[in-house]
Amino acid sequence: MRNGINCSNTIVKIQTMTVIIPKEVYFTIVAACVRFANKKRPKDDWKEVSGIFTGKIINNKNEKDLYVSAAYPIMHDTFNPDDENVDDSDPRTVIDGYEYSDEDHASFALIDEEAFSRGEFTVGWWHSHPGFKVMLSGFGDRKTTISYQAHNPLAIALVFNPDRLRRQVELPQKAGDPIKQLRDDPGFKIFRMQDPNDRYSNFYEIEYRIEGFDDNEHVVRMAQKLAIDITNFFSGDNVFEIYDKFINSRINELNSLLQGVEEYLQTLTRKGEAHRINEVLSNQTRDIRKFIAETFIRVENIREFMSYLEYKERSTIIPKVEKILVEWDETVSQLNTKLTEIANKFSF
Ligand SMILES: [Zn+2]
Structure with a gap:
């Protein structure tokens, strides 16, 4: 991946930066993720979806913002927990079974190249946690995010849960803990790792703004409608x-x-x-x-x-x-x- 971002910003400056998500970017994430985790598919068949963002830094009145111009779905998880070679203790039997194939790496390279020719960059990655809490997992997600931040310190990680959007609830980290009711929640959060050199460091949330809607209620209503259309007419591989x-x-x-x-x-x-x-x-x-x-x-x-x-x-x-x-x-x-x-x- 090419690193085209001049990163002379201080860490404080980075943390005040807002991520701008246009409607089409948000809809791409919702659609690509709901496609493999919806009511038409048995919950055991829900698949995680993973992709990347391209975008650029834009100047605002007082600061710079990260403008995400496109979300590209790259793959859905094909990890088979029932495979005889898979150990039951493998965390991927529960979550984060995404692993790029050679073809997926080729997609990544092409998208990155295309973005670069437009004066843009790969600005991060996104994936879904169908039926799981929105956060960066300790074994896979933080390491992946570190690899993006190593190339581009401003890189972001977005995690979306279709269930969170549909039911407007924040799921607990472990079973049995209470479910938190949400309101006008788009189903995702955006994160970055505190120390881009340490995969064991913590992650923090990044401020974002979704553009192209009247207000937050409108965002959620339209996204839920899209999720229903996707469930009915864009579900699965075929x-x-x-x-x-x-x-x-x-x-x-x-x-x-x-x-x-x-x-x-x-x-x-x-x-x-x-x-x-x-x-x-x-x-x-x-x-x-x-x-x-x-x-x-x-x-x-x-x-x-x-x-x-x-x-x-x-x-x-x-x-x-x-x-x-x-x-x-x-x-x-x-x-x-x-x-x-x-x-x-x-x-x-
Ligand atoms: Zn994850």
Whole structure:
């Protein structure tokens, strides 16, 4: 990793620095993490997600702030606690099983390089603690954070718990301790290690500001809504398969709706009720347009969710998704022609 930040700041200055999190950065973390830890998946299958931040230092009135310009999901934990080679005492059986593969390291290098060419830097990392307290664990997280701070003293570590956002509770560090009720909490905290040379030193919380919302209540309401959409339509590994099946079924349904219209009009003609054809045709056309509008919302979701994929998934999944969306667009673009054909068949 390149270290492009001039760090002549004193430690006091660093601690007063605010981290600015734009809406899209926050939404990327929420979406990528909820994808692998949501109500649709059994709790035993909840996976931690890990990624990095790029950004830059910006000058404010009296001080400098750390502006996070993007969050990149890199990987979800594939650690298998049931593997016979895994010792029960391994802390990763409980938490922090993230471990970069060669492909993940390659993603990191590409993102870092891209950021550098824009005059930005890798400014830290983030990961999820699904169902666990938001903090830096002693065995993995602090060491990882140290490695980022070694390259960039201002680097941050963000920890997000989807459950904390959903239920607005702070989970206790150990089972049995009381749960703390929260209000308007975005589900995460940002940390830095006190001594960037000592992985056993303590960590402290960093002030942040989320931009792009009216207030904290708005932040949480929109993030919880996103979490529900992600749970319903971006859950797990097989998102392409889900979208492929969805679009195919929508194309089939649209075709059978058109066929239904034609059959209905044939029945009317046969029964000598041809005078109702115009009325029926216009009602049926309205229903079809409603069906298309509903599908359009889901298609927009699909396009939006592509930016929440893991970096390594982008080159394989996005072109395949674009291809099926083109199929949908083409089907819809033929709709008027098909409706006109049907109308012409039954006009007198
Ligand atoms: Zn952790």
